[in-house]
Amino acid sequence: MKPHQLGRGALGLLGSIVLWQLIAGTHLAGAALPSPLATFAALGADVSGGAFWSAVGQTVGVALLGLIASALAGIVLGVLVGSFPAARYSTLALLEFLKPVPPIVILPLVVLILGPTAKMAWLLTFFGCLIPIITQTMAGVHDTDPVARDTARSYGLGRVEILWRVVLPSAMPFIGTALRVAAPVALIVAVVAGLLGGGPGLGKNLYVAQSAGDYASLYAYVLVLGILGLLFIGLSRLGERRLLHWHPSYREEMV
């Protein structure tokens, strides 16, 4: 990014805060639209307290744990199911049905069984990220160059070795993309679990602030979530680029 673009972007941010201040100043929305000053003050008060950081820790922890667990399970399942055509066709309909169904749909059930706990939030996040990672991994396995596979076989590589040295590397870009997409989703689901399921973390704080009418805190939490979202998106992109910059298909995708 060029310096003048950075400058303009910063000016745009500043401008929107000023606009926010002006709209809040009209008191059209009353207390429901606190001024940026009040919001930043609430944010400042939050940041200096331990409860805030533990909420951030809980939300981020749930998101990361859910992401890691779903990545491990998703890759293993995806490779297994993707390696056997019979398994792939058997699960096709189920996976295609589940793919567009967001985890919020099963939230009532998970909350019913586990209650408003971190475990509930974690499980919901796990389910939310699992299906896309499985299907992407399967697509990657399916996309393996048959010539490379045959070559490996003709050199006498075993099944496991082929899986490890040929299939998995060629599925890497698919898995990388799946993880990049899943990372922000994990954060979203962690917030959903708190906001609607009562699981600990920033989501629950949002709910509490809204029902208590503490709107400055509500806005402050949303700002914090925006920053966390930026971090999740940015870091997952960076991670994908770091991990896959060597891969031809990744470079192709960038062009």
Added chain:
Amino acid sequence: MSHEAATTAKRPAALPRLDVKSLAKSYGTGSKAKVIIEDLTFTVETGEVVCIVGPSGVGKTTLLKCLAGLQTATSGSAAIDGRVIDGPPREMALVFQDYNRSLMPWLTVRKNLLLPLRHLKLPAAELRERCDSALEAVGLTHAEHQYPWQLSGGMQQRVAIARALAYRPEILVMDEPFASVDAQTRFDLEDLCLKIRDDFNMTILVVTHDIDEAVYLSDRVVVLGSKPARVLKTIDLDLPRPRDQITTRSLPGFAQQRTEVLSLIKRPA
């Protein structure tokens, strides 16, 4: 190095169809300025085929963009019938080098042809007639309902030419039009180009880096030197018409003029 201008003395009375006068183009200003084209002068008359040849990266595409009104010259001018070009002129159609990027992939061949015609507000019968005759001229009547990406490279470039024909330009400008097609297709397209000139009395300007192609097609060749682009020499060719891929290319004159152009380009600038 002498900058030999086109011999306007031969045609004193009428204005040239296309008149490029001391055209220059540079990017940036001051010490950072990068001069792409330095002082180009040549003319093209009605019904002529003129080729511009020069080493790749010489700035030929920039020149065409200035002629087509897509970019403005830094100094000097290009004019059609004495009218300075300051935007895409109605009389001109441009055929781009990248046929696969210049056709709309979401439109069928016929609809690609129709796209530039819509705002001309022609009666339906004339629209149909223009498309039909353009497709027939390039031999693609059978492919009119296919999408460009379903066709081979040579066929796609023929669609691009047909689109230009249906637009009924008076001047057809082509940017390395046959660079990315196979040899046989290239010969066919070269002959198509000459046929268009004969059938429609079209004025044609072709940019190419292929010297054989330039000599085969042209009535005149403008040889460009590089960095920045400038006219090394303008050579009038007198190979007999109609030209033929086999007989014309085996004429002693062909070899001689090919050598002349080649030696100009090869010579260290």
Added chain:
Amino acid sequence: MRKTLYLVLGIGTPVILILAWFAVSAGSTDTFFPPLSYILERFQALWLFAHFQSDILVSLLNLVIGFALASVIGVGLGFVLAMLPKVGEYLDPVIHFFRSIPPVALVPIFVALIGFGVEMRVTSIAMAAVFPTLIATVDGLRGVDSTLKDVSAVYRLSTREKVLGVYLPAAGPHIASGMQVSLQTAFVVMIASEMLGPAQGIGAMTLLAQQSFMIADMWSGILLLGVIGFAANMIFELGRRRLLAWYIGSRQLAKAS
């Protein structure tokens, strides 16, 4: 031979799974997992058609209106930002910040601003779903091939022809992917906006059933939401394939060669 086997597996496995659920859950006294037969019974009692108009229709209308608003605003604003690159530079960071906020987090703000009514739900859905489409539209338009722009200029297309005839279809594949994400976001926010407050809509009904321990009713709500999520995506996908047949065809051809 092999193909038939796969076809049988593809159709057979889901059928067997459902039958297995039916069989295993039959006579179940487990609080959390009532018999499937009972869930289906409740499904029919609740949704066909007692609560169809009062809840299903309301939810679906909110979803459709919110998504339509998000699409129109996203594509429209995206066009403005892409065509005015300077304005785009000023607003890029703001837009990316809003995009990064988990969409459901916006719902409490709209509850605070507008209350629990239908307006809040539609606004929440539209505001949360606008960003994927907006960003995809800007990216798609910025990525339009310069040759196509040159072609449009050389053939002196009118602004209207350029916008509708060249830029919009050229950015179409990008916009469609963005809209697909928007649709999913809209669906999530639809449920969230119902669960957070009002006693209306499928999400509200489902959560209410859970809270009042009517487990089979809750299950029937989950089933219904699952079917709607799947169906919405499928309808979108069918439309996309029809509109972007040229793109899908050209990609397949490029991949095959």
